[in-house]
Amino acid sequence: MFRRIGKKKTPLPPPLTPAARLRLLSPKRQEIIRPALERPRAFVLLSVRAMAHLLKTDPATMVRIVRGMQFESYREFQHYLHELSIAHATSLDTMQTGADRKFTLSRQTRASLDQDLKNLNRLIRTFDGERIANLTRRLYSARRIVVIGGDLASHLVRFLEHHLMILDLPISCATTAAEVVHKVRFVGKKDLVIAISFRRGLRQTVEGVHLAHDRNAYCVGVTDTYVSPLARECDEVFLASVESTSFGASYAAPVALVNAILAACGQYRRPQTLAILKEIAEEQRKGFRWYTV
Numbered sequence: 001m002f003r004r005i006g007k008k009k010t011p012l013p014p015p016l017t018p019a020a021r022l023r024l025l026s027p028k029r030q031e032i033i034r035p036a037l038e039r040p041r042a043f044v045l046l047s048v049r050a051m052a053h054l055l056k057t058d059p060a061t062m063v064r065i066v067r068g069m070q071f072e073s074y075r076e077f078q079h080y081l082h083e084l085s086i087a088h089a090t091s092l093d094t095m096q097t098g099a100d101r102k103f104t105l106s107r108q109t110r111a112s113l114d115q116d117l118k119n120l121n122r123l124i125r126t127f128d129g130e131r132i133a134n135l136t137r138r139l140y141s142a143r144r145i146v147v148i149g150g151d152l153a154s155h156l157v158r159f160l161e162h163h164l165m166i167l168d169l170p171i172s173c174a175t176t177a178a179e180v181v182h183k184v185r186f187v188g189k190k191d192l193v194i195a196i197s198f199r200r201g202l203r204q205t206v207e208g209v210h211l212a213h214d215r216n217a218y219c220v221g222v223t224d225t226y227v228s229p230l231a232r233e234c235d236e237v238f239l240a241s242v243e244s245t246s247f248g249a250s251y252a253a254p255v256a257l258v259n260a261i262l263a264a265c266g267q268y269r270r271p272q273t274l275a276i277l278k279e280i281a282e283e284q285r286k287g288f289r290w291y292t293v
Helices: 019-022 027-038 048-054 061-070 074-087 091-097 105-126 131-140 153-166 177-184 204-216 229-233 251-268 270-285
Strands: 003-005 009-012 145-150 171-175 194-195 218-223 236-239
Touching: 019 027, 027 061, 027 074, 048 061, 061 074, 061 105, 091 229, 091 251, 131 171, 131 218, 131 251, 145 153, 145 177, 153 171, 153 194, 153 251, 177 204, 177 270, 194 204, 204 218, 204 229, 218 251
Parallel strands: 145 171, 145 194, 194 218, 218 236
Antiparallel strands: 003 009
16 A cells, blocks of 8 residues: 655555454444444445444434544445455355356356456556565565465465575575464564465464564565555555455466566576576476476
8 A cells, every 4th residue: 555745655554453443433333333344245335324224323423433433434434344345255255246146157257267357457557566676676685585374375475485496585485373483483674574365364474474573574465455464564565356256266366466576586687597597497408307208
């Protein structure tokens, strides 16, 4: 999240958590609005009048509650609910709200590809090459790089580790709770930690990056919504949607983001990269790993 000042960008403060928003209200108003924050998907599309009716209050009180939670407008509150609905989405939610169940299987598969394209287009619209360039410089100057993520995100972690290892960068990954604890214990202000987690955020990843930040490491998050806990714990965050029409998360956009980072790393010190790749080329042509007809 960034705001422009002239031609420069400065980071915006991370949004308050739903619990922090609630604490800004009186106990009575907390109980009125709590259902919307706990079940945002059911409220996100409602007008102020419809929401007030569902919460058994009046529109004027609804507006005062929204302003009391430090939203400038009801529209901004709706946007916040939308982000919360992304963060709290389950496989059941995405399956039920995805492509029409009456579609044929061929149309269902096309709908999946269309959603991937939407995710990629969203990434392209918000893409900032200068931020990727700055991250690349940090990757090359870091004493130690630790990439953390678990469950499905562990595949992205391994993918990034594999390629940066080829470039001889000091990278290691942590995909289990124990690895996160022990690898993050030794980071400091000269180190870089990249945390990858989507929706509500995996506990081991969020707590790991919190610990790394306390140790003054520079922390970068890769997630899909600005209300992610990674937005509160990291120095900067890159967003890539994982919205899907089916029960699984779509990693088309996150993979594209990682590919962009790797492309920048490959070009940053091009002569050094080419020298490394010349050595690798021989193994790729004749190495024992490769099947020969």
